[in-house]
Amino acid sequence: MSQAPTREVAKRVFAREFNDATYTFKESDEERAPNFALLPTGDRANRVFVVGTLTETEDIGDDSEYWRGRVVDPTGTFFIYAGQYQPEAAAFLRDTEPPAYVSVVGKPRTFETDDGSINVSLRPESITAVDEGTRDRWVVETADRTLDRIEAFDDDTNEYAAMATERYDASLLDSYREEVLTALESLDGVAEDEPEATA
Amino acid sequence: MTDVRQHAEDLHEQFSGHADVSVDEIEERLERLVDEFKVPMDEATRSVRSHYVDETGVDRDELAGGSSQAVELGDIDQDEQWVDLTVKVTQLWEPRSDSIAQVGLVGDESGTKKFVSFTTSELPELEEGTVYRLSNVVTDEYEGQYSVKLNRTTTIEELDEEIEVGDDDVTIEGALVDIQSGSGLIKRCPEEDCTRVLQNGRCAEHGEVEGTFDLRIKAVVDDGVDAHEVIFNEAATEDVAEISLEEAKDMAMDALDTTVVAEEIADEVMGVYYRVTGPTFGRYVLADSVEELTERPDTEATLIRARSM
Numbered sequence: 001m002s003q004a005p006t007r008e009v010a011k012r013v014f015a016r017e018f019n020d021a022t023y024t025f026k027e028s029d030e031e032r033a034p035n036f037a038l039l040p041t042g043d044r045a046n047r048v049f050v051v052g053t054l055t056e057t058e059d060i061g062d063d064s065e066y067w068r069g070r071v072v073d074p075t076g077t078f079f080i081y082a083g084q085y086q087p088e089a090a091a092f093l094r095d096t097e098p099p100a101y102v103s104v105v106g107k108p109r110t111f112e113t114d115d116g117s118i119n120v121s122l123r124p125e126s127i128t129a130v131d132e133g134t135r136d137r138w139v140v141e142t143a144d145r146t147l148d149r150i151e152a153f154d155d156d157t158n159e160y161a162a163m164a165t166e167r168y169d170a171s172l173l174d175s176y177r178e179e180v181l182t183a184l185e186s187l188d189g190v191a192e193d194e195p196e197a198t199a
Numbered sequence: 200m201t202d203v204r205q206h207a208e209d210l211h212e213q214f215s216g217h218a219d220v221s222v223d224e225i226e227e228r229l230e231r232l233v234d235e236f237k238v239p240m241d242e243a244t245r246s247v248r249s250h251y252v253d254e255t256g257v258d259r260d261e262l263a264g265g266s267s268q269a270v271e272l273g274d275i276d277q278d279e280q281w282v283d284l285t286v287k288v289t290q291l292w293e294p295r296s297d298s299i300a301q302v303g304l305v306g307d308e309s310g311t312k313k314f315v316s317f318t319t320s321e322l323p324e325l326e327e328g329t330v331y332r333l334s335n336v337v338t339d340e341y342e343g344q345y346s347v348k349l350n351r352t353t354t355i356e357e358l359d360e361e362i363e364v365g366d367d368d369v370t371i372e373g374a375l376v377d378i379q380s381g382s383g384l385i386k387r388c389p390e391e392d393c394t395r396v397l398q399n400g401r402c403a404e405h406g407e408v409e410g411t412f413d414l415r416i417k418a419v420v421d422d423g424v425d426a427h428e429v430i431f432n433e434a435a436t437e438d439v440a441e442i443s444l445e446e447a448k449d450m451a452m453d454a455l456d457t458t459v460v461a462e463e464i465a466d467e468v469m470g471v472y473y474r475v476t477g478p479t480f481g482r483y484v485l486a487d488s489v490e491e492l493t494e495r496p497d498t499e500a501t502l503i504r505a506r507s508m
Contacts, residue, residue, distance in 0.1 A: 010376050012423040049376050049421065051470065103470025105376045125377070128469040133493050137472050138374070140496040145423045147504055180505045184498050 010049035010105055012142040013039055015076035016179050018048065022118040023167045024110055037108035037120065040168045041149035041176055042161030048122065050078055051103045051130060051138035057093045067093035069127075071102060074139060074183035079121040080104060089124035096129065103130045103138070136187055143180045150177055203229050206244050213248070217257040225251075245279070267335050273309025273365070275347070278340040284347065287330045287362050288314075301325060305333075305347070306364030315339075316349035323355055332356040369484060370476045371429070372492065373422035375468050382417050383461030384447045386410025414444045416464060417483075420475060428483050429475055435486045439473070440464040 013021075021037040025044075036044035052073040060068050061083065067090045069080040082089035096102070106124040113119055150173060153161045164170075207226035214220060225247060232243040251257075267281035275282065286305035294302050300318045303325075304311045314336075316322050325331060334354045336347045349355075381396060388395045388402035389411050395402050397410045416431040416439070437443055442450075442463060451457040477487035 007377075007419060007426045007428075009424065009426045010374075010421045047376075049374055049423070049470075103374070105470070126465070126469055128466065130470045133495065134374075134470065134472060137492060137496045140498055140501055141423060143498075143501045143505065147501070147508065150508065177505060177508055181502070184502045184505065187498050 008034060008046040010047045011039070011043060011045040012138070012145040013041075013045065013048055013050075014142055014146060014176075014179055014183060015050075015052070015071075015073045015078050017041060017075075017146065017176050018050075018078060018108070018122075019076060019120050020168065020172065021045070021108060021120055022110055023163075024108070025163075035107070037110070038160065038163055038167060039149065040164050040172050041146060042153045042158055042164045043149050044160050045108055047105065047107055047125075049103065049105050049138075050122070051101065051135045052078065053135075054093075054096060054098045054100045054102045056098055057096065059094070065090055065094070069093045071104060071122075073142075074186040075179045078104070079119070080106070080124055080127070081109075081121050082124050082127075086124055089127045092127045101130050101132060101135050102127055103134060139183050139187055143184050146176060146180050202240065203233060206240060210244065210248060210251075214251055214255070214257070218251055218255040220251060241277075271309040272305070272307050272312045272347075275312065275338050275345045278338060278345075280338045282336055282338060282347070283332070283334045284336060285330070285332050285358065285362065287364055288325045288327050289364055291325070291327050303327070306362075308363055308365045310365050310367045313344075313346035314349065315346065316353075320349060320351045320353070322349055322351075322353060325355070330358045330360055330362055332358055367478055368476050368487065369479055370474060371420055371422070371425075371427045371484060372472070372474045373420040373425075373427070374470060374472050375418050376421045376426070376470070377419040378461065378465050378469065379417040379419070379428075382415060383464055384444075384451050384457045385413050385415060387413050412444060412448055414442070414447050414460075416440070416468070418468070420473060420484075427475075429486050430480075430483050431486045431489065435489050436464065439471075439489055439491070440467040442467075 017040055020040050023038040025036055025038060026033045027036065034046045036046050039045055050071060050073065052071040054069055055072050056070045058068050059065050064084050066081065066083040071078040071080055082093055104122060104124050105126045106122040109121050109123045110118050111121065152158055153173060155161065203226055207222050207229055210225050211222045228247045228250065229243050232238040232246060233240060267283055269283040272284065272286065286307050289304045289306045289311060291301060291303040294300065298318055299315060300322065301316045301324060303314060305314045333349065335352045336349050339346050339348050386397040387410055388397060388405055388408050390405045390408065393402065393404055395404060397408065400407055400410065402408050414433045414436045416436050418429050418431065420427045420429050431439060433444055447460045450463065451460055472492040474490045474492055475484060475486045477485040
Protein backbone atom coordinates (compact mmCIF):
# COMPACT_ATOMS: atom_id res chain seq x y z
CA MET A 1 0.00 0.00 0.00
CA SER A 2 1.40 3.38 -0.89
CA GLN A 3 1.76 5.86 1.89
CA ALA A 4 0.44 9.39 1.57
CA PRO A 5 3.35 11.72 0.90
CA THR A 6 4.37 13.64 3.97
CA ARG A 7 3.47 17.27 3.90
CA GLU A 8 6.31 19.62 3.07
CA VAL A 9 7.24 21.92 5.94
CA ALA A 10 6.78 25.65 5.35
CA LYS A 11 10.30 27.05 5.63
CA ARG A 12 10.97 30.44 7.22
CA VAL A 13 13.10 32.71 5.10
CA PHE A 14 13.55 36.48 4.83
CA ALA A 15 12.77 38.20 1.51
CA ARG A 16 16.40 38.99 0.76
CA GLU A 17 17.44 35.34 0.89
CA PHE A 18 14.23 34.14 -0.77
CA ASN A 19 14.85 36.35 -3.79
CA ASP A 20 18.39 34.98 -4.08
CA ALA A 21 17.10 31.39 -4.23
CA THR A 22 17.14 31.25 -8.02
CA TYR A 23 18.13 27.59 -8.39
CA THR A 24 15.32 25.04 -8.33
CA PHE A 25 15.46 21.26 -8.51
CA LYS A 26 13.53 18.01 -8.09
CA GLU A 27 14.72 15.01 -6.14
CA SER A 28 12.97 12.34 -8.16
CA ASP A 29 11.84 11.70 -11.73
CA GLU A 30 8.28 10.99 -10.73
CA GLU A 31 5.74 13.16 -12.40
CA ARG A 32 4.38 14.66 -9.21
CA ALA A 33 7.72 14.95 -7.44
CA PRO A 34 7.91 18.19 -5.46
CA ASN A 35 9.85 21.12 -6.78
CA PHE A 36 12.36 22.73 -4.43
CA ALA A 37 14.05 26.09 -4.33
CA LEU A 38 17.61 25.89 -3.04
CA LEU A 39 18.06 28.40 -0.23
CA PRO A 40 21.54 30.00 -0.23
CA THR A 41 21.90 29.21 3.50
CA GLY A 42 21.82 25.51 2.59
CA ASP A 43 18.31 24.10 2.71
CA ARG A 44 15.55 23.19 0.30
CA ALA A 45 12.14 24.86 0.31
CA ASN A 46 9.05 23.48 -1.39
CA ARG A 47 6.80 25.71 0.70
CA VAL A 48 7.37 28.86 2.74
CA PHE A 49 5.43 30.82 5.34
CA VAL A 50 5.97 34.57 5.31
CA VAL A 51 4.46 37.45 7.23
CA GLY A 52 4.89 41.06 6.25
CA THR A 53 3.22 44.25 5.12
CA LEU A 54 1.19 44.17 1.94
CA THR A 55 2.18 47.54 0.46
CA GLU A 56 0.83 47.39 -3.10
CA THR A 57 -1.55 45.33 -5.19
CA GLU A 58 -2.02 45.51 -8.94
CA ASP A 59 -4.00 43.59 -11.52
CA ILE A 60 -1.43 42.98 -14.24
CA GLY A 61 -3.52 40.50 -16.24
CA ASP A 62 -4.55 41.10 -19.83
CA ASP A 63 -7.66 39.01 -20.43
CA SER A 64 -8.26 37.58 -17.02
CA GLU A 65 -7.34 38.92 -13.63
CA TYR A 66 -3.76 38.31 -12.56
CA TRP A 67 -2.87 39.97 -9.29
CA ARG A 68 0.55 40.96 -8.06
CA GLY A 69 1.10 41.90 -4.44
CA ARG A 70 4.21 43.24 -2.75
CA VAL A 71 4.78 41.94 0.77
CA VAL A 72 7.59 43.66 2.62
CA ASP A 73 9.67 42.31 5.50
CA PRO A 74 12.62 44.05 7.22
CA THR A 75 15.04 42.79 4.54
CA GLY A 76 13.19 43.19 1.27
CA THR A 77 10.08 42.43 -0.78
CA PHE A 78 8.27 39.20 -1.63
CA PHE A 79 6.41 39.26 -4.95
CA ILE A 80 3.13 37.36 -4.78
CA TYR A 81 1.30 36.37 -7.98
CA ALA A 82 -2.25 35.02 -7.95
CA GLY A 83 -4.45 34.31 -10.96
CA GLN A 84 -7.44 32.16 -11.84
CA TYR A 85 -5.92 29.04 -10.29
CA GLN A 86 -5.55 30.79 -6.93
CA PRO A 87 -9.04 32.33 -6.77
CA GLU A 88 -9.10 32.90 -3.01
CA ALA A 89 -5.69 34.55 -2.95
CA ALA A 90 -6.59 36.65 -6.01
CA ALA A 91 -9.82 37.74 -4.32
CA PHE A 92 -7.89 38.68 -1.20
CA LEU A 93 -5.48 40.87 -3.19
CA ARG A 94 -8.41 42.45 -5.07
CA ASP A 95 -10.34 43.23 -1.88
CA THR A 96 -7.58 44.28 0.51
CA GLU A 97 -6.60 47.88 0.88
CA PRO A 98 -2.83 48.24 1.50
CA PRO A 99 -1.03 48.71 3.78
CA ALA A 100 -2.01 45.64 5.79
CA TYR A 101 -0.19 42.93 7.70
CA VAL A 102 -0.63 39.62 5.93
CA SER A 103 0.58 36.06 6.23
CA VAL A 104 1.19 34.03 3.10
CA VAL A 105 1.65 30.28 2.73
CA GLY A 106 2.96 29.50 -0.71
CA LYS A 107 5.37 27.87 -3.09
CA PRO A 108 8.50 29.45 -4.52
CA ARG A 109 8.43 29.91 -8.29
CA THR A 110 11.15 31.19 -10.61
CA PHE A 111 10.87 32.85 -13.99
CA GLU A 112 13.41 34.20 -16.42
CA THR A 113 13.10 37.84 -17.41
CA ASP A 114 13.77 39.25 -20.88
CA ASP A 115 17.30 40.23 -19.92
CA GLY A 116 18.05 36.64 -18.83
CA SER A 117 18.11 37.16 -15.08
CA ILE A 118 16.03 34.89 -12.85
CA ASN A 119 13.32 36.28 -10.60
CA VAL A 120 11.88 34.43 -7.64
CA SER A 121 8.23 34.87 -6.71
CA LEU A 122 5.69 33.30 -4.41
CA ARG A 123 2.58 31.46 -5.59
CA PRO A 124 0.15 31.64 -2.69
CA GLU A 125 -1.83 28.73 -1.30
CA SER A 126 -3.44 31.14 1.13
CA ILE A 127 -3.22 34.77 2.20
CA THR A 128 -4.84 36.09 5.35
CA ALA A 129 -4.80 39.32 7.28
CA VAL A 130 -2.89 39.10 10.58
CA ASP A 131 -1.93 41.46 13.37
CA GLU A 132 1.35 43.13 14.23
CA GLY A 133 2.11 40.60 16.98
CA THR A 134 2.06 37.79 14.43
CA ARG A 135 4.41 39.78 12.18
CA ASP A 136 6.87 40.34 15.08
CA ARG A 137 6.77 36.68 16.04
CA TRP A 138 7.48 35.67 12.45
CA VAL A 139 10.52 37.98 12.28
CA VAL A 140 12.06 36.46 15.42
CA GLU A 141 11.21 32.91 14.31
CA THR A 142 12.62 33.50 10.82
CA ALA A 143 15.77 34.98 12.37
CA ASP A 144 16.22 31.82 14.46
CA ARG A 145 15.59 29.44 11.57
CA THR A 146 18.01 31.41 9.36
CA LEU A 147 20.70 31.25 12.08
CA ASP A 148 20.00 27.49 12.39
CA ARG A 149 20.76 27.10 8.70
CA ILE A 150 23.90 29.25 8.81
CA GLU A 151 25.15 27.24 11.80
CA ALA A 152 24.53 23.93 10.03
CA PHE A 153 26.13 25.15 6.80
CA ASP A 154 29.57 23.71 7.51
CA ASP A 155 28.35 20.25 8.55
CA ASP A 156 29.96 17.66 6.30
CA THR A 157 26.64 15.87 5.90
CA ASN A 158 24.71 18.96 4.79
CA GLU A 159 24.04 18.12 1.14
CA TYR A 160 22.06 21.33 0.50
CA ALA A 161 24.91 23.44 1.82
CA ALA A 162 27.22 21.64 -0.60
CA MET A 163 24.75 22.34 -3.38
CA ALA A 164 24.52 26.00 -2.34
CA THR A 165 28.31 26.33 -2.36
CA GLU A 166 28.27 25.07 -5.92
CA ARG A 167 25.41 27.27 -7.12
CA TYR A 168 25.74 30.51 -5.21
CA ASP A 169 28.35 33.03 -4.10
CA ALA A 170 29.54 31.79 -0.71
CA SER A 171 30.31 35.31 0.50
CA LEU A 172 26.55 35.88 0.65
CA LEU A 173 26.32 33.79 3.78
CA ASP A 174 27.60 36.51 6.06
CA SER A 175 25.24 39.03 4.51
CA TYR A 176 22.29 36.89 5.58
CA ARG A 177 23.55 36.97 9.15
CA GLU A 178 23.72 40.78 8.82
CA GLU A 179 20.14 40.79 7.55
CA VAL A 180 19.07 38.81 10.61
CA LEU A 181 20.61 41.48 12.84
CA THR A 182 18.95 44.26 10.86
CA ALA A 183 15.58 42.53 11.10
CA LEU A 184 15.85 41.97 14.85
CA GLU A 185 17.09 45.47 15.51
CA SER A 186 14.14 46.88 13.60
CA LEU A 187 11.88 45.16 16.13
CA ASP A 188 13.96 46.41 19.03
CA GLY A 189 13.56 49.97 17.84
CA VAL A 190 9.81 49.56 18.03
CA ALA A 191 10.03 48.07 21.49
CA GLU A 192 12.02 50.99 22.88
CA ASP A 193 9.43 53.49 21.73
CA GLU A 194 6.70 51.70 23.62
CA PRO A 195 6.28 52.24 27.33
CA GLU A 196 6.55 49.10 29.44
CA ALA A 197 3.12 47.59 29.87
CA THR A 198 3.88 46.18 33.29
CA ALA A 199 6.09 47.73 35.91
CA MET B 200 36.63 -2.47 32.53
CA THR B 201 36.12 -2.58 28.80
CA ASP B 202 32.73 -2.39 27.22
CA VAL B 203 33.04 -5.92 25.87
CA ARG B 204 33.99 -7.23 29.30
CA GLN B 205 30.96 -5.54 30.87
CA HIS B 206 28.59 -7.07 28.34
CA ALA B 207 30.29 -10.45 28.76
CA GLU B 208 29.73 -10.28 32.51
CA ASP B 209 26.10 -9.32 32.05
CA LEU B 210 25.57 -12.27 29.74
CA HIS B 211 27.42 -14.58 32.12
CA GLU B 212 25.13 -13.53 34.90
CA GLN B 213 22.06 -14.20 32.77
CA PHE B 214 23.24 -17.76 32.13
CA SER B 215 24.37 -18.47 35.66
CA GLY B 216 22.83 -21.74 36.78
CA HIS B 217 21.97 -22.70 33.21
CA ALA B 218 25.26 -23.07 31.40
CA ASP B 219 28.75 -23.96 32.39
CA VAL B 220 30.48 -21.21 30.55
CA SER B 221 33.15 -18.77 31.69
CA VAL B 222 33.09 -15.00 31.36
CA ASP B 223 36.30 -15.24 29.34
CA GLU B 224 34.73 -17.55 26.82
CA ILE B 225 31.78 -15.20 26.36
CA GLU B 226 34.09 -12.24 26.08
CA GLU B 227 36.09 -14.01 23.40
CA ARG B 228 32.96 -14.62 21.32
CA LEU B 229 31.83 -11.04 21.71
CA GLU B 230 35.25 -9.69 20.86
CA ARG B 231 35.44 -11.75 17.71
CA LEU B 232 32.11 -10.35 16.50
CA VAL B 233 32.76 -6.78 17.55
CA ASP B 234 36.42 -6.37 16.65
CA GLU B 235 36.92 -8.76 13.81
CA PHE B 236 33.54 -8.64 12.12
CA LYS B 237 32.55 -5.10 13.09
CA VAL B 238 29.18 -6.15 14.47
CA PRO B 239 27.53 -3.50 16.67
CA MET B 240 27.65 -4.35 20.37
CA ASP B 241 23.92 -4.86 20.93
CA GLU B 242 23.67 -7.13 17.89
CA ALA B 243 26.75 -9.05 19.05
CA THR B 244 25.29 -9.50 22.53
CA ARG B 245 22.08 -10.76 21.06
CA SER B 246 23.90 -13.17 18.79
CA VAL B 247 26.03 -14.59 21.60
CA ARG B 248 22.97 -14.94 23.82
CA SER B 249 21.19 -16.89 21.06
CA HIS B 250 24.21 -19.12 20.69
CA TYR B 251 24.13 -20.15 24.33
CA VAL B 252 20.35 -20.48 24.33
CA ASP B 253 20.67 -22.98 21.47
CA GLU B 254 23.63 -24.75 23.00
CA THR B 255 22.20 -25.20 26.48
CA GLY B 256 18.58 -25.67 25.44
CA VAL B 257 17.57 -23.30 28.20
CA ASP B 258 14.24 -21.51 27.76
CA ARG B 259 14.89 -17.94 26.75
CA ASP B 260 12.29 -16.78 29.23
CA GLU B 261 14.13 -18.40 32.07
CA LEU B 262 17.30 -16.48 31.57
CA ALA B 263 17.87 -14.10 34.40
CA GLY B 264 17.78 -10.58 33.06
CA GLY B 265 21.16 -9.85 34.52
CA SER B 266 21.29 -6.47 32.92
CA SER B 267 17.75 -5.41 33.68
CA GLN B 268 17.62 -2.03 35.29
CA ALA B 269 15.01 0.23 36.76
CA VAL B 270 13.69 2.67 34.18
CA GLU B 271 10.75 4.96 33.66
CA LEU B 272 8.33 4.08 30.88
CA GLY B 273 9.14 7.30 29.07
CA ASP B 274 12.80 6.27 28.84
CA ILE B 275 12.05 3.13 26.88
CA ASP B 276 13.40 3.63 23.39
CA GLN B 277 14.90 0.26 22.50
CA ASP B 278 13.59 -3.13 21.58
CA GLU B 279 14.41 -6.21 23.70
CA GLN B 280 15.73 -4.44 26.76
CA TRP B 281 15.33 -6.08 30.15
CA VAL B 282 13.91 -3.53 32.57
CA ASP B 283 12.38 -3.17 36.03
CA LEU B 284 9.35 -0.92 36.38
CA THR B 285 7.35 0.60 39.18
CA VAL B 286 3.98 1.20 37.60
CA LYS B 287 0.27 1.47 38.16
CA VAL B 288 -2.13 -0.57 36.03
CA THR B 289 -4.34 2.10 34.51
CA GLN B 290 -6.37 0.02 32.06
CA LEU B 291 -7.11 -3.63 31.41
CA TRP B 292 -8.38 -4.61 27.97
CA GLU B 293 -10.09 -7.72 26.70
CA PRO B 294 -7.40 -10.10 25.42
CA ARG B 295 -8.04 -11.00 21.79
CA SER B 296 -6.32 -14.33 21.94
CA ASP B 297 -6.18 -17.27 24.34
CA SER B 298 -2.40 -17.00 24.44
CA ILE B 299 -2.67 -13.62 26.13
CA ALA B 300 -3.52 -13.67 29.82
CA GLN B 301 -3.69 -9.93 30.31
CA VAL B 302 -3.25 -6.83 28.19
CA GLY B 303 -3.66 -3.19 29.06
CA LEU B 304 -1.86 -0.02 30.02
CA VAL B 305 0.60 0.62 32.81
CA GLY B 306 1.71 4.11 33.76
CA ASP B 307 4.24 6.02 35.80
CA GLU B 308 5.14 9.69 36.07
CA SER B 309 6.63 9.70 32.59
CA GLY B 310 3.52 8.42 30.83
CA THR B 311 1.85 5.14 29.89
CA LYS B 312 2.77 2.06 27.85
CA LYS B 313 0.94 -1.05 26.74
CA PHE B 314 1.78 -4.25 28.62
CA VAL B 315 1.11 -7.88 27.76
CA SER B 316 1.38 -11.00 29.88
CA PHE B 317 1.11 -14.42 28.27
CA THR B 318 -0.87 -17.39 29.44
CA THR B 319 2.21 -19.62 29.28
CA SER B 320 4.04 -17.41 31.77
CA GLU B 321 1.48 -18.35 34.46
CA LEU B 322 1.79 -15.07 36.30
CA PRO B 323 -0.56 -13.80 38.98
CA GLU B 324 -3.21 -11.43 37.65
CA LEU B 325 -2.67 -7.70 37.86
CA GLU B 326 -5.47 -5.53 39.13
CA GLU B 327 -6.51 -2.22 37.70
CA GLY B 328 -5.57 0.77 39.84
CA THR B 329 -2.90 -1.13 41.79
CA VAL B 330 0.78 -0.20 41.89
CA TYR B 331 3.35 -2.97 41.25
CA ARG B 332 7.05 -3.38 41.01
CA LEU B 333 7.59 -5.49 37.89
CA SER B 334 11.10 -6.90 37.69
CA ASN B 335 12.53 -8.48 34.56
CA VAL B 336 10.10 -7.39 31.91
CA VAL B 337 11.25 -7.04 28.34
CA THR B 338 10.58 -4.17 25.96
CA ASP B 339 9.01 -4.65 22.57
CA GLU B 340 8.60 -2.40 19.58
CA TYR B 341 5.95 -2.30 16.86
CA GLU B 342 5.90 0.43 14.24
CA GLY B 343 7.78 2.83 16.47
CA GLN B 344 5.51 2.24 19.47
CA TYR B 345 7.05 0.60 22.52
CA SER B 346 5.35 -1.81 24.89
CA VAL B 347 6.50 -4.16 27.64
CA LYS B 348 6.07 -7.92 27.86
CA LEU B 349 5.86 -9.81 31.11
CA ASN B 350 7.40 -13.27 31.01
CA ARG B 351 8.08 -16.35 33.11
CA THR B 352 11.00 -14.73 34.94
CA THR B 353 9.09 -11.57 35.77
CA THR B 354 8.53 -11.01 39.46
CA ILE B 355 5.48 -9.06 40.50
CA GLU B 356 5.43 -7.28 43.82
CA GLU B 357 2.33 -5.39 44.88
CA LEU B 358 3.21 -2.05 46.45
CA ASP B 359 1.11 -0.21 48.94
CA GLU B 360 1.72 3.18 47.46
CA GLU B 361 0.17 5.62 45.05
CA ILE B 362 1.91 6.96 41.98
CA GLU B 363 0.89 9.84 39.81
CA VAL B 364 0.53 8.67 36.23
CA GLY B 365 1.78 11.28 33.80
CA ASP B 366 -0.04 12.06 30.60
CA ASP B 367 1.39 11.42 27.17
CA ASP B 368 0.56 14.89 25.98
CA VAL B 369 2.75 16.71 23.54
CA THR B 370 3.00 20.45 23.17
CA ILE B 371 3.65 22.04 19.82
CA GLU B 372 4.03 25.64 18.77
CA GLY B 373 3.79 27.09 15.34
CA ALA B 374 1.78 28.90 12.74
CA LEU B 375 -1.45 27.42 11.44
CA VAL B 376 -0.62 27.10 7.75
CA ASP B 377 -3.36 24.89 6.33
CA ILE B 378 -6.92 23.78 6.92
CA GLN B 379 -7.67 20.36 5.47
CA SER B 380 -10.85 19.05 3.92
CA GLY B 381 -13.32 17.68 6.44
CA SER B 382 -13.06 20.84 8.53
CA GLY B 383 -15.89 23.12 9.63
CA LEU B 384 -19.46 21.94 9.99
CA ILE B 385 -19.59 18.17 9.58
CA LYS B 386 -22.13 15.42 10.17
CA ARG B 387 -21.40 12.29 12.15
CA CYS B 388 -23.11 8.91 12.21
CA PRO B 389 -25.61 8.79 15.11
CA GLU B 390 -25.34 5.00 15.61
CA GLU B 391 -24.15 4.01 19.04
CA ASP B 392 -20.34 3.96 19.34
CA CYS B 393 -20.02 5.06 15.72
CA THR B 394 -18.85 8.61 15.27
CA ARG B 395 -17.73 8.29 11.66
CA VAL B 396 -17.94 11.43 9.61
CA LEU B 397 -20.59 11.13 6.90
CA GLN B 398 -19.69 11.54 3.24
CA ASN B 399 -22.73 12.80 1.28
CA GLY B 400 -25.02 11.69 4.09
CA ARG B 401 -23.60 8.16 4.16
CA CYS B 402 -21.69 6.40 6.90
CA ALA B 403 -19.07 3.93 5.67
CA GLU B 404 -20.41 1.38 8.17
CA HIS B 405 -24.15 2.10 8.50
CA GLY B 406 -25.07 3.52 5.10
CA GLU B 407 -27.52 6.38 4.77
CA VAL B 408 -28.29 7.88 8.17
CA GLU B 409 -29.62 11.08 9.66
CA GLY B 410 -26.38 12.65 10.83
CA THR B 411 -25.72 14.79 13.86
CA PHE B 412 -23.86 18.05 13.38
CA ASP B 413 -20.39 18.61 14.79
CA LEU B 414 -17.73 21.25 14.44
CA ARG B 415 -14.05 20.57 14.01
CA ILE B 416 -10.85 21.77 12.34
CA LYS B 417 -8.23 19.53 10.82
CA ALA B 418 -5.26 21.82 10.50
CA VAL B 419 -1.52 21.88 9.98
CA VAL B 420 0.54 23.70 12.62
CA ASP B 421 4.04 24.27 11.33
CA ASP B 422 7.08 25.70 13.13
CA GLY B 423 9.38 25.75 10.11
CA VAL B 424 11.00 22.46 11.18
CA ASP B 425 8.04 20.07 11.46
CA ALA B 426 4.50 20.15 10.13
CA HIS B 427 2.06 18.73 12.70
CA GLU B 428 -1.47 17.70 11.87
CA VAL B 429 -3.83 18.86 14.59
CA ILE B 430 -7.51 18.15 15.20
CA PHE B 431 -9.53 20.79 17.04
CA ASN B 432 -12.77 19.35 18.42
CA GLU B 433 -15.97 21.37 18.86
CA ALA B 434 -14.83 23.09 22.06
CA ALA B 435 -11.38 23.91 20.70
CA THR B 436 -12.86 25.14 17.42
CA GLU B 437 -15.29 27.37 19.32
CA ASP B 438 -12.34 28.70 21.26
CA VAL B 439 -9.99 29.57 18.38
CA ALA B 440 -12.50 30.52 15.69
CA GLU B 441 -15.00 32.21 18.02
CA ILE B 442 -17.89 30.35 16.46
CA SER B 443 -20.40 28.08 18.19
CA LEU B 444 -22.06 25.01 16.70
CA GLU B 445 -25.39 26.88 16.70
CA GLU B 446 -23.90 29.86 14.88
CA ALA B 447 -22.24 27.54 12.40
CA LYS B 448 -25.55 25.81 11.69
CA ASP B 449 -27.32 29.16 11.21
CA MET B 450 -24.56 30.35 8.94
CA ALA B 451 -24.76 27.22 6.79
CA MET B 452 -28.56 27.44 6.72
CA ASP B 453 -28.47 31.06 5.51
CA ALA B 454 -25.98 30.25 2.78
CA LEU B 455 -27.57 26.88 1.95
CA ASP B 456 -24.00 25.61 2.03
CA THR B 457 -21.82 24.21 4.82
CA THR B 458 -18.53 25.27 3.23
CA VAL B 459 -19.05 28.87 4.36
CA VAL B 460 -18.32 27.67 7.89
CA ALA B 461 -14.86 26.38 6.97
CA GLU B 462 -14.18 29.62 5.12
CA GLU B 463 -15.22 31.68 8.13
CA ILE B 464 -12.99 29.58 10.36
CA ALA B 465 -10.05 29.91 7.96
CA ASP B 466 -10.31 33.71 8.11
CA GLU B 467 -9.95 33.56 11.89
CA VAL B 468 -7.17 31.03 12.32
CA MET B 469 -4.98 30.92 9.21
CA GLY B 470 -1.52 32.36 9.72
CA VAL B 471 -1.98 32.65 13.48
CA TYR B 472 0.59 31.24 15.91
CA TYR B 473 -0.70 28.72 18.44
CA ARG B 474 0.60 26.59 21.27
CA VAL B 475 -1.33 23.31 21.25
CA THR B 476 -1.24 20.64 23.95
CA GLY B 477 -2.88 17.25 23.78
CA PRO B 478 -2.43 13.52 23.23
CA THR B 479 -1.41 12.11 19.88
CA PHE B 480 -3.69 9.82 17.90
CA GLY B 481 -2.03 8.26 14.89
CA ARG B 482 -0.46 11.12 13.04
CA TYR B 483 -2.71 13.70 14.67
CA VAL B 484 -2.32 15.80 17.78
CA LEU B 485 -5.70 16.21 19.48
CA ALA B 486 -5.94 19.78 20.72
CA ASP B 487 -7.00 19.59 24.36
CA SER B 488 -5.78 23.06 25.13
CA VAL B 489 -4.99 25.81 22.68
CA GLU B 490 -3.38 29.14 23.32
CA GLU B 491 -2.93 31.88 20.75
CA LEU B 492 0.61 33.21 20.97
CA THR B 493 0.25 36.94 21.26
CA GLU B 494 2.97 37.88 23.70
CA ARG B 495 5.87 39.76 22.18
CA PRO B 496 8.62 37.28 21.37
CA ASP B 497 11.95 37.74 23.08
CA THR B 498 14.40 39.18 20.57
CA GLU B 499 17.31 39.39 23.01
CA ALA B 500 18.37 35.73 22.90
CA THR B 501 18.29 35.67 19.09
CA LEU B 502 20.19 38.96 18.87
CA ILE B 503 22.93 37.63 21.13
CA ARG B 504 23.07 34.49 19.05
CA ALA B 505 23.37 36.41 15.77
CA ARG B 506 26.06 38.72 17.13
CA SER B 507 28.17 35.89 18.50
CA MET B 508 28.31 33.98 15.23
